[in-house]
Structure formats: structure tokens, C-alpha cells
Amino acid sequence: MEGDQYSLAKQELRRQVVIIGSGPAGLTAAIYTGRANLNPLLIDAPTDAEKQTTPGGQLMITTEVENYPGFSQGVQGPDLMVEFRKQAERFGTEFLEEWITQVDLSERPFTLVTDNSIIKAETLIIASGASAKWLGVPGEAKTPKGFGGNGVSACATCDGPLPAFRNKRLVVVGGGDTAMEEATFLTRYASRVYVVHRRDKLRASKIMQEKAFRNEKIEFIWDAEVAEILGTQEHGVTGVRIRNTVDEEHFTLDCEGVFIAIGHKPNTDLFKGQLEMDEVGYIKTSHRTTATNIPGVFACGDVQDSVYRQAVTAAGTGCMAALDAERFLDHLPVAMPTGEEVTIEGEHLSPDHLKITLPSGEVVLNQPE
Numbered sequence: 001m002e003g004d005q006y007s008l009a010k011q012e013l014r015r016q017v018v019i020i021g022s023g024p025a026g027l028t029a030a031i032y033t034g035r036a037n038l039n040p041l042l043i044d045a046p047t048d049a050e051k052q053t054t055p056g057g058q059l060m061i062t063t064e065v066e067n068y069p070g071f072s073q074g075v076q077g078p079d080l081m082v083e084f085r086k087q088a089e090r091f092g093t094e095f096l097e098e099w100i101t102q103v104d105l106s107e108r109p110f111t112l113v114t115d116n117s118i119i120k121a122e123t124l125i126i127a128s129g130a131s132a133k134w135l136g137v138p139g140e141a142k143t144p145k146g147f148g149g150n151g152v153s154a155c156a157t158c159d160g161p162l163p164a165f166r167n168k169r170l171v172v173v174g175g176g177d178t179a180m181e182e183a184t185f186l187t188r189y190a191s192r193v194y195v196v197h198r199r200d201k202l203r204a205s206k207i208m209q210e211k212a213f214r215n216e217k218i219e220f221i222w223d224a225e226v227a228e229i230l231g232t233q234e235h236g237v238t239g240v241r242i243r244n245t246v247d248e249e250h251f252t253l254d255c256e257g258v259f260i261a262i263g264h265k266p267n268t269d270l271f272k273g274q275l276e277m278d279e280v281g282y283i284k285t286s287h288r289t290t291a292t293n294i295p296g297v298f299a300c301g302d303v304q305d306s307v308y309r310q311a312v313t314a315a316g317t318g319c320m321a322a323l324d325a326e327r328f329l330d331h332l333p334v335a336m337p338t339g340e341e342v343t344i345e346g347e348h349l350s351p352d353h354l355k356i357t358l359p360s361g362e363v364v365l366n367q368p369e
């Protein structure tokens, strides 16, 4: 990226730590790096109804959060995120509400471009989250336009235990591992779980399929698509209209809840070709740390987590990313996905800790003189 071509009428900001995303992961990273006197700059996309973004991340679009530790009576998602943000502000986090349109991670300081700014970052913490995929059918939108948050959910772990779904008939849409996991999990609470799948066989792995087939509470509805989610604002979801994909016949299935489990899309388009990702687009990290394949770039929260996808795990990895960035800026080695440890000076410590490769290429033993 040529620096000058972006400089016209844009302010240039230089920071030790830049964080992308103000969900639980990004704000936790901000709290920690703020308390470490690193004056983090946190950039988050503005509210955009079409792109479904809002500062505060995914919890801004939910109601009751019952499983975030420290709130014995539960907490409203938006209220929780206001508290996260105030805590980050208290320790000096600076906020910029703009879309990042381009990044260049080929050299440090890394360059980030928004409509109004060019930002140079010594370390970058990516916490841009993920978005659930939706069906796009009538009745699915967030209440009051549809029944989203009033019987329709994309997260069984988050919403399955809520009273609204206990001893109720629930529909899970999807045929992959996530759908099988969500259906199996929901049988703890539901009276019956219908898995609606558009083909006559599942995409899920053999072990996940078998677990679901053996579960007496789960019933499969094959060659079927949810064409509409039915209900009333007063009672929430009352059923789904199903279209048979073979004979095009429609029928109504009564139920009180619908869980969409057709996958998630990590918000990583910006980093394609620069950071290592899995086949879906989740950023690969070291697991021991939040380091990506580029020294000084760390990733935390849902953007690197296709498994747990919870606010508390996002916050946990946000803390890890902050500590990793602090360590890197303190010239200490940070474990990379390869198992090597790398310093800000470019020294590479071998996974067995026996050798150091210096930036010149010279290899020395990691032993006291």
C-alpha cells in the first residue's frame, strides 16, 4: 500500500495499540491495555442497519444475557456492553467510530485506512467478531419486525436455557455439525426438537449424526426448508411454514422456538491474503497465545473462535490479546502459531527454546554466556 495515495485530507494517527471491534473481546483488550498505560485506540464500525453493525457488537442485538458471570439475575445485552465501554473509557481508551476499509500488515507499523483517517499501529488486536448466517425468510427479523429475540435465535447455548424455550417444541434449521450439536443440546430443555434440513442426508460428521439419530427427542424433517416463521408479537413464535424441496408442497409445523444453525461468517474479509485463516475464514492463532502468523498482530473473540462463541470466552481471549500485545511491546518473546517465539526485534526462539535465530539470520544458542 502506497502511504501517499491515502493521505489526501486524512488525519494520520500513530498508536502503540490499535484494537478493531468493540464487542466483549475488543473492549476487554482495551481495559487491559488502557490500564497498562498504552492509550489504546479502539476502532469500531458505526451503526448500520443494512450491514447489521452497531458499536458494542453482537450483544447489542440481544435482550437477556443469563450466563455472563457476575450478574446473578442476568443482564440485558446492551446494558452489559455499556458497562464494558465505560470501564474501557475509564482507563483512557480512545474511540473512533469508522469502517476500516483497508489494512496493510506487510510491515510494522501496520497501516489501517478509514474514510477519514490513516492509522499507524505498532501492534494490532483484531476483535471484529463474526455474524450468524440467517435464512432471510419472513418472521426471522429482530422483533418487532419479526420474532428475532422473541422465539427466534441463532445461539442455542445462549438462549436454549431461557424459560421461553423450556418444555417447548423447537425447530433447528441446518444439517451440519453445529446444527446437530445445537439440536442435541436443546433436548435438555425442549419437549421435542425438529431438525429441518433441505436435503435427504446430513452434512454433519458421522459421530455427530449418530448422536442426533440416537436421541429420542430429535425428529428429522428431510427435504424441507423453512419458508416463513409464524407467530404473534404477544406469544412469539407459534410455528413454521415448511416447503418440501422435492414436491414443493407447503405445510405448517407447530413450535414455540426456532434456532437457525446454518453457520457463521467471521468478519475477516479485510485481512484475506494477509493473515492465515481456516477454510471458513476464521483467523488462525497460536492457541497458547492470540498471536497470528504476523508478529505484532493478535486476534481474539469470535473472529478466531468457531467453537465456543460466547461473550465470556471473547472477553477471556481479549484479555489474552492485551497481555500478548503488552509482552510484545515490552520486547519479550510471544509464542506464534508455528510454536516459535518471536520478539519485536525479529528474534526467533525455536519451539524447544534451544536456539535463537537473529534478524541477520545468525543462529545462537539460548544459553547464558
Ligand SMILES: Cc1cc2nc3c(=O)[nH]c(=O)nc-3n(C[C@H](O)[C@H](O)[C@H](O)COP(=O)(O)OP(=O)(O)OC[C@H]3O[C@@H](n4cnc5c(N)ncnc54)[C@H](O)[C@@H]3O)c2cc1C
Pocket: 020, 021, 022, 023, 024, 025, 026, 043, 044, 045, 053, 054, 055, 056, 057, 058, 059, 061, 062, 064, 065, 066, 067, 068, 098, 099, 100, 101, 127, 128, 129, 130, 132, 154, 155, 158, 159, 267, 270, 300, 301, 302, 303, 309, 310, 311, 312, 314
Ligand atoms: C442474538 C445473540 C444473542 C447472544 N446471546 C449470548 C449470551 O446470552 N451469552 C453469551 O455468552 N453470548 C451470547 N452471544 C454470543 C456473543 O454475543 C458473542 O460471542 C460475542 O459478542 C463475541 O464478541 P466479539 O468481541 O468477539 O465480537 P462481536 O460482539 O461480534 O463484536 C465485533 C465488533 O467488530 C465490529 N467490526 C467488524 N468488522 C469491522 C470493520 N471492518 N471495521 C470496524 N469494525 C468492525 C463489529 O461491528 C462489531 O461491533 C449472542 C449472540 C447473538 C447474535
